[in-house]
Amino acid sequence: MILKELLRYNDIVIQCHDNPDADALASGYALYWYLQKMGKDARLIYRGRNAITKSNLKIMLEKLRIPVSYEPNYTDTPELLVTVDCQYGQKNVTYTPAQNVAVIDHHQVTVQVPEMSEIRSNIGSCATILWDMIRKEGLDVIEDQLLSTALYYGLYTDTNRLSELSHPLDRDMMDSLVYNKSIITEMSNSNISLEELKITGKAILDYDYCASHRYLVIQADECDPNILGVISDFSLETVGVDICLAFYISVQEVKFSVRSCIKEIHANELAAYLAEGIGGGGGHTYKAGGTIRPEKLQLKEDDNLAAFVNTIFRERLNEYYDKYEILYARDTVLNMTGMKLYEKQPQEVGCVKITDLFPVNTIVEIRTLEGDLNVKIEDDMYLMIGIEGEVYPIKEDKLLRSYQPLNDSYSRTFEYAPQIKNVITGEKKEVLPFAKGVISTGTSRIHARPLTKAVKLFTLWDEEKYYSGDPGDYIAVREDDEHDIYVIRGRLFHQLYKEITEG
Ligand SMILES: [Mn+2]
Structure with a gap:
């Protein structure tokens, strides 16, 4: 879906999920801003049983002037309803009848979604998706610092202070936004209520330690997902603990954070394993997180959700430890x-002479789906683009020894097109337009x-x-x-x- 499609309608309502978080509010705000730019007067609402009470969100509403209204008793039937950071028909978004529905979200798909939908489950925040969609319409949110700050804070809170960030598009947004740092600081220091401070302490008191695998499991009462990061970061500092899993269970979802301090376990891989088939997980090698959807657990009527989830976590943790043989190639x-x-068969791959993009000695950051890579450009340096879009540097003599020129043009496309950025000036260039095809020899x-x-x-x-x-x-x-x-x-x-x- 592209945003322009929404301009066919005039009476437009944007709805956040109930108990909206910073990401839902930022996403709604961004869409509202776009529609207003295009001459549409939309309304931004949220519903459900509770009005916003969290202090960081109250600061967000006030300081970033988010034009959202709480409409528990909304009765109109708008021409178009757009749900952001959630999917129309899910339990966490109060049902609002509408003539047409669109969905913009970054969670796993759990319901039948309408034709007008943009769901990218591997992105860290819904704010990133809105930022990207607005950018594709030729507008730049940078002109509005309050909106930019909201988008940044949406990503910041949805990725546990950016520590569980994994998609390059999220990093692109993070790098490009010009936001108000003092408002971010103020909001993130009003993140934990005294009640949640107590939840943190209580959760840690009830830790469960597995001595043979050196992991710690901590269940908290339902709280802000950021608290899980606080708990697991802190608990990982304990002697004898290599891995910490902290989670809470609510009727809508199970949220968890994973921390690792050993190179033999990547937190993002473990998080993905814990949630496989029943939600989603990811992040960095040392810090990661995820969500489990209770409706995917196939609970029987008298099953207790908490007991069920606890069992799944223990089983999967132990399975994960037993699953792998660890090999150190050197020994x-x-x-x-x-x-x-x-x-080895001849392979067609792409190659780029980096000096075609930036001069020698420039320090650049190469951004790919697998992460960022910093290099200083040398005269004889090339970039290879592998068959799955992976990018790595190679010296000219090795390139000439192992590959032959094939095509002047290179036309492969990948999920995320690799980019090179000059670290000093911030100037960015796409890699693929400079690529030529080569074929491996030898x-x-x-x-x-x-x-x-x-x-x-x-x-x-x-x-x-x-x-x-x-x-x-x-x-x-x-x-x-x-x-x-x-x-x-x-x-x-x-x-x-x-x-x-x-x-
Ligand atoms: Mn979100």
Whole structure:
């Protein structure tokens, strides 16, 4: 969906979810702002049993002048209703009849959504989606500092003070907004009520420690999701604790935060594992979080939600620990039983001479779906764009040794188009328009076999960050170096390698 589609209507109401949080308010505010710019007088409302009482949100409403009204008894039937940060028909948004409905949200889809909808479940905040959609209409929120501050705060609170941020688009918004720092500081220091301070203490008193796996599980009463981050950050400092999971359970959702302080467990991977199939989770390697949707748990009538969730968390935590074999390539020689010999197939990939974008010695940040990479540009430096859109630097001599020119034009597209930013000036350029196609040459040979058990592999090249492989993926070792071990995705393996049958 694009925002322009909404301009067909005149009588427009924007509805946040009940008990709106900063992200819902910021998203509604952004849409309201856009519609007003386009000459439409929309209304921004929220409903449900409670008016806003949290002090940070009251500051937000007042200082950022958010034109929202509380309408518990709303009776009109607008021509168009747009729900933001939630999906029309979900339990957490009071039903408002409307002639037409649109949905803009970043949660997992849990209901039948209307045709006019924009749902991107992997984005950190709904505010980011609105920011992106407005940008695509050729407008820039930067001209309105109050709105920019609201959007920033929406992302800030939905990603636990930006610590659970994972999508590059979220980082793009964060970098581009010019916001009022003192209002952000004021709001984030009115985040915990005295009641919630008590919740924090009470939750920690009731910790559950698993000595064999060195993890801590802490259940809090229902609270602001940011409190979970506070609890888990603090508790992780305890001796003997490598992992902390903090969560609360409410009828609408289960929220959780995960913290890790060891390189053998990535918090974002564990968070995704805990919520797989029943919600969503992600973030950074050391800090992550997620949500579980109770309606996806298939509870029976007399099941107790809290007991059920506790069991799922314990089971999945233990499964996760048992699931992986951890390999350090430097100290490992693979058992060759069942290994076959393969040869790498020629692959078309993209390559960019970085000096075509920025001059030598510029410090740049390369933003890709997998994260940011900072490099200082050298004369002989190129960027490779792999078959899945992954980006990595390569020296000219290695490029010439391993690849041949193929096409002057390169036309692949990816979920997130990689960008390069000059760190000093902030100037940004897209990478793909500068790319040329090249094809790999040479014949590196590997021994490989499908994995039967999941692994976490620390390669020779990166001893800090593991690569995980699941059954169905392949584990491989170069024919000429028994320690150069790596994991290849099952879905790519036969595209990349061909078996050598000798004889
Ligand atoms: Mn949100």
